[in-house]
Amino acid sequence: MSLKERKIAEKKEEIIRMAIHVLSEKGYHGTTMEEIATNLLMTKGTVxxxxxxKQELLYQSQIMLLNRSLQQIQEIKQQQIPVEEKLKKSIIAHIEYILEERSGFELMLKPEQKFSSEQLAVIFKLRDTYGEFFDQMITEGIEANVFHAADVKVVRNIILGAMNWVTQWYAEDGQKSRNELAEDIAVYLQRILIKTGGE
Amino acid sequence: MSLKERKIAEKKEEIIRMAIHVLSEKGYHGTTMEEIATNLLMTKGTVxxxxxxKQELLYQSQIMLLNRSLQQIQEIKQQQIPVEEKLKKSIIAHIEYILEERSGFELMLKPEQKFSSEQLAVIFKLRDTYGEFFDQMITEGIEANVFHAADVKVVRNIILGAMNWVTQWYAEDGQKSRNELAEDIAVYLQRILIKTGGE
Amino acid sequence: MSLKERKIAEKKEEIIRMAIHVLSEKGYHGTTMEEIATNLLMTKGTVxxxxxxKQELLYQSQIMLLNRSLQQIQEIKQQQIPVEEKLKKSIIAHIEYILEERSGFELMLKPEQKFSSEQLAVIFKLRDTYGEFFDQMITEGIEANVFHAADVKVVRNIILGAMNWVTQWYAEDGQKSRNELAEDIAVYLQRILIKTGGE
Amino acid sequence: MSLKERKIAEKKEEIIRMAIHVLSEKGYHGTTMEEIATNLLMTKGTVxxxxxxKQELLYQSQIMLLNRSLQQIQEIKQQQIPVEEKLKKSIIAHIEYILEERSGFELMLKPEQKFSSEQLAVIFKLRDTYGEFFDQMITEGIEANVFHAADVKVVRNIILGAMNWVTQWYAEDGQKSRNELAEDIAVYLQRILIKTGGE
DNA sequence: TATGAATGAGACTTCATTCAT
DNA sequence: GATGAATGAAGTCTCATTCAT
Known part of the structure; x- marks a missing residue:
């Protein structure tokens, strides 16, 4: 039984991965069940x-993406390192993940148009939780006197925007590897928060 | 003749404006010719x-948006004010404009899917020009010794991402007006570039 | 304008007629938009x-059938003839109409499965009105001392059932014409109600 | 072996019963193999x-319904009671049965659409046999000088129609029990046939 | 200029049916 | 005996687009 369930879970994940992939190239409406199926060498019926x-499949895709992001940041949070280090690691992880999947955007945009209200509630909950991790790090940094920021939420969203936008301009063939790019961006974004000597 | 042409141009602009409006709410695929027409009290045939x-209409919409942005920033560039001031004004203008139209994203995303290669060439040209304005300001600031940045292009894109993302999280009902928000973000983004005393 | 509206109304009626026709042969689920369209030499899109x-089309079909029936019976009601005569005429008209359209049944069955609640409300209203015409005739006959019946509603439904069932067994090739058959049935059904001498 | 066969027969009957049940609620096309199976806690494969x-299953369902009806009427026929009494009992039995199963209609309607010609031959044979029972009772009554009817077949079909229609209007919550209703209808229908004093 | 009737391609979805296990 | 994964045909519906008026 558990074996059968695992098989189903695997198949579902396989489909979700493909959905995410097509989604990242074609967008929500441009993604067809036909294409997802054909890419997997199955028929629409199987999907x-x-x-x-379709809504359910794309919802599950979004959930998987969000959960993976949350897991990453949660691991970082538990590490015993200075808060500046945590924030940096989180930024790098986020950018590398988003470049890996290349699907951050399509699903983030106008979710109200795409999902039912129950689905939206879950999605927003996860997004909030993710955002709050950043808020916590920022707040922690302020309390530790290494960061300064008048409006935590604004800063958090600046950071998120800068990170998410990466998929729109980073060219794989560029001079920088994904990791180098992520490191660079992390450094620049830290400058927004880090307190400098004189202050 | 010139009068007739102007009439046509006006009508076109009217349609484009509505297209931008619907686009900002429904996204590229969700926007139908029918809806654009009906909202204008005309029929699809007229559009x-x-x-x-449809592609041509949305292409013209994109062009109009880009041209207006360019115009704004060009005006700012010509002003006789310090470069920090210019950058700040540019950021504020960009954010206010994007919140006004609320359609920045849909058209910015995956243009390869939406437009023909000739259209793309024009679009990319305009985008580049816009981006280069920011690059120039940053470079100018570095040369004037008020900014510091190792990779101008990365910083430019961080700024663009942070600004564009605003449509995704700013709630009109919030405590901050659009202008206040724009000012705040501008301040935070400047921190990335501004050289501080000790350095 | 009125001309244009009439054109539309005509087209709609043409489609409805065909829908009724197909419906009477294939039943609700068996009726496809494709078949309705093709029979009319148009494409699905036009329908x-x-x-x-589909629901709206079949709903309009039902409404048309019901309205025509109501009209018929209303005309009969206003005639200055004895109530027995009215009932007889109503029965004959009903049977001839139902044999003409051959679609009485499919739409009458389980309307709850086919229509929305607003649509159902209208349908039930019309059906009730139609049934009440029969009730009124029966009651009138009782008051005039020519009919007798303890439970008007039961008798009404016996009559309706007997009439509607005709489509299930009447063979066009039979010895009796539609009109003869209708007359016969009317006579038999009257026997249920007519008071006989001795009583 | 006989045991095994009986087991199979039982299982088949179980499925048929459920098929009849679903059929009575959803109609022919609305009934899915999936739903029949799930309601029985089995899978489609098992069915x-x-x-x-599906055709075979629904055919068997129809056969079972018809055979049960036939059995009932056959039992009544063999009773040593006056023919009026027999007819009355047959009517009551029919109505009670049809209200019990609530599925008389869907399968009776347009069987040509649902079954193969071999299947149809059997079904029509059974229906005819059933109808003939009524014919025989009517004829017997005429010969016994208690009934009068010029066209036996028409009267038979009036009776069948009135009875079958019951499922369309009888409300379980009504003032009358099924049995009371059946009795009432039987009385009214008898009026069509029974000879009155003067004649 | 403007309309709106008509089209057709394509997308989503359902479901009877098959077949390997 | 029973299962359930997989299929494919068929049906509903949407929408960009055309064209005669």
Whole structure:
């Protein structure tokens, strides 16, 4: 039984991965069940066997993306390192992940148009939780007197925007590797927060 | 003749404005010719009289948005004020404009999917020009010894990302007005560049 | 304008007539938009231009059938003839109409499964009104001392059932014409109600 | 072996009963193999193990319904009671049965659309036999000088129609129990046939 | 200029049916 | 005997687009 369930879970994940992939290239409306299926060498019918409709599949895709992000940042949070270090690691992890999946945007945009209200509630909850991790790090830094920021939420969203935007301009063939780029951006973004000597 | 042409131009602009509006709410695929037309109290046929197809209409919309942005920043560039001031004004103008139109994203994303290669060439040209304005300001600041940045292009894109992302999280009902928000963000983003005393 | 509206109304009616026709042969689920369209030498798209969806088209079909029936019986009601005569005429008209359209049943069955609650409300209202015409005739006959019946509603439904069932067994090739058959049935059904001498 | 066969027969009957049940609520096209199976806590595959296809299953359902009806009326026929009494009992039995199963209609309607010609031959044979029972009772009554009717077949079909229609209007919550209703209808329908004093 | 009827391609979805296990 | 994963045909519906008026 557990074996069978795992098989199903695997198949579902396989489909979700493909959905995320197509999604990242074609966008929500441009993604068709046909294309997802064909890429996996199955028929539409099979996809519908595992997911009741397109919305459900894309919702699950979004959930998987969000959960993975949350897991990453949660691990970083538990490490015994200075808060500046945590923030830096979080930024790097986020950028590397988003470049890996290349699908950050399509699903983030106008989710109200795409999902049901129950689905939205879950999605917003996860997003909030993720955002709050950043808030906590920033607040912690302020309390430790290494950061300064009048409006934590604004700073958090500046950081998120700068990170998410990366998929729109980073060219794989560029001079910098993903990791180098992520490191650089982390450094620049830290400058917004870090307190400097004189102050 | 010139009068007739102006009339046509006006009609086109009217349609483009509505297209931008619908686009900002429904996204590229979600925007239908029908809806654009109905909102303007005309029929689809009329829209097709002025624009040969949907792609052309949305392309013109994108062009209009980009040109207006360019105009704004060009005006700022010509002002006789310190470079920090110019950058700040540019950031504020960009954010206010993007919040005004709320359509920055849909068209910015994955333009390869939406436009023909000729159209893309024009779009990328305009985007580049816009980006270069920021690059120039940053470079100018570095030369004037008020900014510091190892990789101008990365910093430019951090700034663009942070600004564009605003549409995704700014709530009109919030405590801050658009202008206040724009000012705040401008201040935070400057921190990335501004050289501080000790250095 | 009125001309244009009439044109639309005509087209709609043409489609409705065909819908009723196909419906009477294939049943609700068996009726496809494709078949309705093809029979009319148009494409599905055209049908959808006039009716927003299948449900709406079949609902309009039902409404048309009911309204025509109501009109018939209303005309009979206003005639200055004895109540027995009215009932007889109503029965004959009903049977001839139902044999003409051959679609009485499919739409009458389980309407709850087919229509929205607003649509159902209208349908039930019309059905009730129609049934009440029969009730009124029966009651009138009782008051005039020519009919007798303890439970008017039961008798009404016996009559309706007997009439509607005709489509299930009447063979066009039979010895009796539609009119003869209708007359016969009317006579038999009257026996249920007519008071006989001795009583 | 006989045990095994009985087991199979039982399973088949179980499935048929559920098919009849679902059918009565959803209609022919609305009934899915999936729903029948799920309601029985089995899978579609199992249903297909016992019935080669949907048509076969629904055909068997129809046969079962018809055979049960036939059995009932056959028992009544053999009773040593006056013919009026037999007819009355037959009517009551029919109505009670049809209200019990609530599925009389869906399968009776347009069987040509649902079954193969071999299947149809059997169904029509059974229906005819059933109808003839009524014919025989009517004829018997005429010969016994208690009934009068010029066209037996028409009267038979009036009776069948009135009875079958009951499912369309009888409300379980009504003032009358099923039995009371059946009795009432039987009385009214008898009026069509019974000879009155003067004649 | 403007309309709106008509089209057709393509997307989503359902479901009877098969088949290997 | 029973299962359930997989399929494919068919149906509903949307929408960009055309064209005669």
């Amino acid at each position: 519908y066997y595992y997911f009741k409709d | 097709y009289y002025y624009f040969k197809d | 959808y231009y006039y009716f927003k969806d | 297909y193990y016992y019935f080669k296809d």
